[in-house]
Amino acid sequence: MSGEQTFFERNYFLLRRLHSLSGIVPIGMFLIMHLTTNSSVVWGAINSRELHDTAMDRGVATFQHEVSFINNLPLLLLIEIFGLWLPIAFHAIFGVYFAMSGSNNVARYAYQGNKRYALQRLTGYVGFVFILYHVATLRWGWSWLTPGGTQWSHYFASSTLAAALKGSGGEWSFAGVIVSLGYFVGVTSLVFHFANGLWTAAITWGLTVSEKSQQQWGRVCAALGAGVMLAGWSALFGFVFLVDHDRAVAVEEQMVVEKYGPEYLEKLREKYDLEPEMQASAIRDAADRPYPGPAPKLDD
């Protein structure tokens, strides 16, 4: 054993276990909450106490309430930075580093476990790219990367999301097809990565030692994964195929009026009148309102 150990070597065990833990808490827990919240656009349509004409209007209103609740959380930016962005960056950077120590020999050893091992690494890469795109476009406001240049707004959560997935005004565009498919692949990858990671974490930490217990826990993880997958897919399906953009805008405008008064809505409208194509996707300015984090640019 020659020479000094590096910081990395000295803390290797801790870093490894933090990497494992961070995938479950907070990232995995957040994934569950995030996807169930999103699926509220569908379950809100099925089962909601909102007073609106159509089922999808009620879904849009339910989702809007969820989003508003989250955006009213105190210290949201701190929660985001320390609860999400840093853990995800940590998990991703070390994950890529650790994954590089592996190799792929599925062609020779085509066992189920080996396929999962390979998929875990692949979905990690895919998921990370997807998260970067997702957060950059919808949270950091890199609207030039969305179909139709849509800026997501937490005041117009459903309509702007539909527009950011499909294209301006919630009309399908070619880029929108790509982005929607990308969301499907990204969400599916991440849910698999989470469920499978939850399974292997129990081995890593030594919770499931016997083969039987590993199998049983495997079934629990598969069931949980299926549930989360269902939430994710239904949400995506809802925003892509069920939400009517213009009706959603009407519901959301009504909610803005109820919460902030008609003057504020007027202000938003004035701004949009200058930019008709922006009005079509209903957005932009909303993030001017008290919302932590870098405000989106309003020029050009």
Add this chain to the structure above:
Amino acid sequence: MSNTATNGQPSSAAPVPTRTVTFRIKRCDGPGQPTRWEDFKVPVVPSSNVISCLNWIAEHPVTASGQQTTPVVWDCSCLEEVCGACTMVINGKARQSCSCLIDQEAPREGDVITLEPMSKFPVVRDLWVDRQRLFKGLEKIKAWVPIDGTYNLGAGPKEEPDDQQMRYTLSTCMSCGCCLEACPQYHKEEQEADWENAFVGAAVLSQARLFNAHPNGKVLEGERLDALLGVGGVNDCGNAQNCVKVCPKEIPLTESIAAIGRAATVHAIGRFFRGK
């Protein structure tokens, strides 16, 4: 078979039917030398195994195209699948050549058997590899029961049959290296200097569990776990679980890995609160 009848030979010593199997062997003249493939047509009799065929090739070092070559080199010892020395990659799968029967692996006339050295160890020559890193790994985790001392330790403690049974299974490991050959986290390291931080592999993790479970071997548990907390230790396993699938001794390697993971978790937390 019917040979006797048609040949009309006396039936006292019935000739053994032979057939020909082609061996495609990856050759290498020494460390760092280029590799090449050579084919050999080998007459096989029932119950031949790969080693008996290699013996035949050693006597007849002529390739299928009639070229004189050097005898193929390989390693073996016990010839009954307990020493692990003869492990090589046969038709793509790592296994012991002494227990690989031609009747099963190449049942038809003209079948081909491919032989390669294991890819995760430095090649000494042809099919003979150097598994020294595996033994260094066993040293690293002190895979022994410390009983040498200045006084008589007396009789060993009483054993539960269940524990004994579990340990017996683990103790059948022959350090053959199949589990390492199949592991996507285990890579070839030619230089001994690089072994320290390279993954020890499933066999070593399982042996750590074996000796930690031994009533006397337990005294070294802390040292074994310390060695496995670092780079190249238990955390380097990626849970692909190929090892358990390929182990010829059917050792529950993934259970061993999880057991060491559990012990490591407890050990590391204990170390944190003890402050050392």
